[in-house]
Amino acid sequence: MTDEHRSGCPINLSLEVFGDKWSLLILRDMIFGAQRHFRDLQKGSQEGIASNILASRLKHLVELGMLTKRPDPAHKQKAIYSLTEASIQLVPVMAALGSWGLRWQPASEELSIRAQLLEEGGPELWNRFMAELRDEHLGIPAEPSADGKLVRERLQEAYLAVLAERGKSLPSKA
Structure with a gap:
């Protein structure tokens, strides 16, 4: 046990990595929103x-090894952030947090649909999603799904369907 950590408890050590709300929301937006640039993360955050x-x-x-950063070859002044395996392994945790929030918090219908689908899909869907994230962020090829759709695309389609059903449009990202 070093002085760097409050304790050696695995829950404490995990919270020291992503225990503040912003770190977990950044990882959420990268995992579920495919946001990889600073500006996209800032403008795409519903929480502001x-x-x-x-x-x-x-x-x-x-610094903690949850993300990597490299220059964007398409734009000298931009950087591309990528998830590491440690961050990709948070998909089941994110699914569990979403499931808990769906059950115990006043979540909106349109923002709940992804959590509902992740809960219903269970570990099989989570593993598929993690394989797709490894392909996108780590360059480890994933087998294509039978219908050719990515998990993130399915989640987004469900979200848009709920918005359409309720007569709403996408939230402004201004």
Whole structure:
């Protein structure tokens, strides 16, 4: 046990990595929203993360090995953030958090549909999603699904269907 950590408890150590709400929301937006650039993460956050907080959390997540950062070959001033295996392994945790929030918190219908589908799909769907994330972020090829759709696409289609059913449009990202 070093002085760097409050204790050697695995829950404490996990919370030291992603226990603040912003770090977990950044990882959520990268996993489920395919957001990989600073500006996309800032503008795409429904919770409204400030640029200084985003910069600080991204730097911290890179230092902890939860993300990698590399220059964007398409734009000199941009960087591309990628999930590491440690972050990809959070998919079941995110599914469990979503399932709990769906059951015990006043979640909106449109933002609940993804959690519902992840809960219904269970470990088989989570494993498929993690394989797709490994392909996208780590370059480890995933077998295509039978219908050719990615898990993230299915989740987004369900979200858009709920919005359409309720007569709503996509939230503004201004």
